Amino acid sequence: MAKRIDVSDLNVYYGQFKAVEGVTMTVEPRSVTAFIGPSGCGKSTFLRTLNRMHEVIPGGRVEGKVLLDDQDLYASDVDPVAVRRTIGMVFQRPNPFPTMSIYDNVAAGLRLNGVKGRKKLDEVVEKSLRGANLWNEVKDRLNKPGAGLSGGQQQRLCIARAIAVEPQVLLMDEPCSALDPISTLAIEDLINDLKSQYTIVIVTHNMQQAARVSDRTAFFNLAATGKPGKLVEIDDTHRIFNNPSVKATEDYISGRFG
Amino acid sequence: MSTITGVTAADETPTPTSGSPLGGDAAGTGRLGDRLFGGLATGAGGLVVALVTLIGVFLLWQAIPALAHNEASFLTSREWSVGGDHPRFGIVELLWTTVASSLIAMALAVPVGVGVALFITQYAPRWLSRPAASLVDLLAAVPSIVYGLWGVLTFRAAVRPVEDFLQSKLGWFPLFAKTGISGGTIFFIGIVLAIMVLPIVTALSREVFAQTPVAHKEGALALGATRWEMIRTSVLPFGRPGVISASMLALGRALGETIAVTFIVSTLSPGNPWSWSLFNGGETFASRIANNAAEFDSPQKTGAFIAAGLVLFVLTFVVNAIARIVIERRKAFTE
Incomplete structure (x- = not known):
């Protein structure tokens, strides 16, 4: 069910401000692609264009093409709501629905899709929580509020919620930046497990993390504050970290700036 | 920020302590400023408690002698003759009119108010949401006597066809039975009250x-x-306690509203046959007290009215308590 993403010549705007310019890249199915780069370089902004979450922000718009296999996500007959049902997203801070139980959080996406049968829901909730390595920790308290879990558990709950609807692609926007090292490790292991089934794109500020979890890495940079961010290069992760073809990438990775 | 651990400063969010919110902490230094401000704050808190207690005590103090002389059942009688040696008075009609008109007001104002608040915060384009919010706030600033005047002189005619329609179609149902009264019916008062409390519900819900x-x-x-599903799964659950508080505040206002109701209401003459119909006239606690303010010439009479005021006091108290309980029960799910 994993699909390929082809982006060509994408410009991203906030109102008049061009935040990201001229991105062209391919994201392979069943792989992990990491976006790295200094703050403000537009990697999160770009990530959000891949499931049309960017346009939720007033003034947010894009130019260019994003193809999911052969379907242009920005074609005029495509419903952004349908896009977001196919391409799931996990955010920087865990955001389980605070008024819902653990069970209801995972079932939320299915219920939005009109699934009502208790048996089907039970099944998917268990499968998703197992998929997110959370089942054993929460199986005895599925009816307790999701907000009562630890930060790392909450983030895995959000991942369970995202995979419950069986998306084609999973986008993760710095999913570990609000977590402690142990929870971070748990999420990274999970990403490793998930990539056999999903196309995963992850934004991270943590280069070790990019090196650990990703197959391919894209380096974004911006010329100066107020200028649009650009994709500098995208390549196999071990090449980016050991032998990048652009000098700026090497400078960033070796800590000479950023 | 540490790029090694992936932990950022954003992680250090303080968690709420489970201790009593009223409990002091060890931050007090015992310096003059601390003691002064601490004393002032404690004093202000104590003052409120004292005021509520004193008002309650005052009402009881004045009401008890009158209640003791009452020869009718205070809670179930409709009579209201408070002068003379054999006072007979009861509040059932006042209670019914007050509660029924306020409930109608709630039934209308809460859904509309929540809808307006959702429109302003979620649907309206930015250039519209600000003026719309100000307009609603303006509605809250209209003096209640203006609502009363407008209700009687203009709005009355607009509601009458609705009343006629309901009475003719649903007249078989006791609540909508025909009464022949056309003027300040409970139904009409409810609608005017709804308009008066709408801005309260809207402003707080919007917030x-x-x-x-x-x-x-x-x-x-x-x-x-x-968008609607987003509102249902995140905005409404998040706002729920706020909407409940707003409704209770609005209900408190509706229960106690005096001037507009006094102005509009069709007082029933003592011999008038009683019915549960919403198209009956009647008086609320507040309007009965206001209408008879000139009569407060003996402790006996005054006491009877104060007893009615006491019931209103208890009623609003109970409403607030229920609101608290509802909000508390949801607390585990609102972090």
């Missing part, structure tokens, strides 16, 4: 809806929620 964390809304949207 809480606007505070819905973006993370919750985006969480819903990223799952493929439509």
